[in-house]
Amino acid sequence: MTSEVHRPPLPETFEATLVGTRPVTPRVKELVFERADGQPFTFRSGQWVSLVLPILDEKDRPLRRAYSVASVPSGSPRFELVVTRVDGGRGSTWLTDAPVGTRLEVKGPQGMFHRLAEAGPSLFVATGTGVAPFRGMIHDALAAGGDTPLWVLFGVRSPADALYREEFEALEKAHPRLRFMLSMSRPPPEWTGLRGYVQTHALGLWKELAKQGRPHAYICGVKKMLLEVREVLKKEGGAERQQLHLESYD
Ligand SMILES: Cc1cc2nc3c(=O)[nH]c(=O)nc-3n(C[C@H](O)[C@H](O)[C@H](O)COP(=O)(O)OP(=O)(O)OC[C@H]3O[C@@H](n4cnc5c(N)ncnc54)[C@H](O)[C@@H]3O)c2cc1C
Structure with missing residues (x-):
């Protein structure tokens, strides 16, 4: 007898360009990314993406950081993130300093944090x-x-x-x-x-x-x-x- 192991599908990897930034609070910046291939960014509200940054972690691998998608699903190639600049935090400092035009590898969308449609209050x-x-x-x-x-x-x-x-x-x-x-x-x-x-x-x-x-x-x-x-x-x-x-x- 064989048993099947169900795993969520691997998230897609794509390139995205930073097309806009805006401070939304003294410590938080909104970053607007756009898929470089022009395809719609399809996700479910509540999901997050992993950004692969061009700086190395302690094991000399590119630093990855997760950010919840802050925009509303619209079928557009664009999506928004909001990043808190953490004191001494390598990822968030790098990201909140990144200029428009920066291109990054993105893995996502990912995660199972959804509102249950049939749920009550x-x-x-x-x-x-x-x-x-x-x-x-x-x-x-x-x-x-x-x-x-x-x-x-x-x-x-x-x-x-x-x-x-x-x-x-x-x-x-x-x-x-x-x-x-x-x-x-x-x-x-x-x-x-x-x-x-x-x-x-x-x-x-x-x-x-x-x-x-x-x-x-x-x-x-x-x-x-x-x-x-x-x-x-x-x-x-x-x-x-x-x-x-x-x-x-x-
Ligand atoms: C599923 C998921 C979704 C996330 N979504 C977001 C998001 O939408 N926006 C966002 O700003 N961060 C988000 N984070 C946190 C983000 O991935 C990084 O951990 C954060 O940016 C700090 O990374 P760093 O390299 O700058 O600092 P690090 O050196 O890795 O961490 C320094 C410290 O920062 C603290 N920290 C982490 N996130 C925050 C935060 N948001 N506010 C205050 N302190 C924090 C941690 O406790 C840690 O001790 C998310 C994390 C996960 C796992």
Whole structure:
């Protein structure tokens, strides 16, 4: 008897050119890439790409770094990434200094971090550039219609760090099912919204959402935050493994 092992197909490798850059916060740059072969860049919201950089890692191989696709699937050869410039980080420093016209090898799209289309109320929890995969997921969910709640809890230090804030707030105005909540760890005195880390607020929102159906939480960012949110939702919110979807950046 033979047994079959199912593995996801290998990601495609292609060349892409950096066609635009824009600072979106003091520490985050948006990078727009375009496939060099002009083919559409086809991906599912939530997926990421691996960039092969022309600098060497500690084993003398080209340094590779993963970035969530921040754009909305459109069938265009272009796609957007948002990169936090990490102090002392070789990959992110190189990338955020790269000039327009830079050409890189890209492997992707990759990953299984998707919003389940048939799922009930959704809680999206992100810090910093962890919000990137949620942009496409939210646009897709709104375009698909329906009325299941989509709640975004986005943790940043201060107003200047809240990338995509205007876009999410405009969507929130147009779609009552979308709720966009910023939580600031270093807010200005006049800030009347949520304060502190997302870990503090996730449980209350989860319990509120659970009154409207069986919720799913999508959590993206650095591991410390991910694990703390997961823990509180499991232990105090009764969340089961299948309801929690995590994407770790480190
Ligand atoms: C699936 C996946 C998707 C990712 N998507 C993104 C993305 O969309 N945008 C993005 O900026 N990064 C993203 N990352 C992180 C990215 O791959 C790199 O780890 C990051 O750019 C740091 O690389 P570096 O070489 O500059 O620093 P390194 O020397 O490799 O790492 C230095 C430190 O940076 C921390 N770090 C990693 N990512 C971040 C971050 N975003 N904010 C603050 N600190 C961080 C790590 O904890 C690590 O200790 C993603 C990682 C994964 C695995």
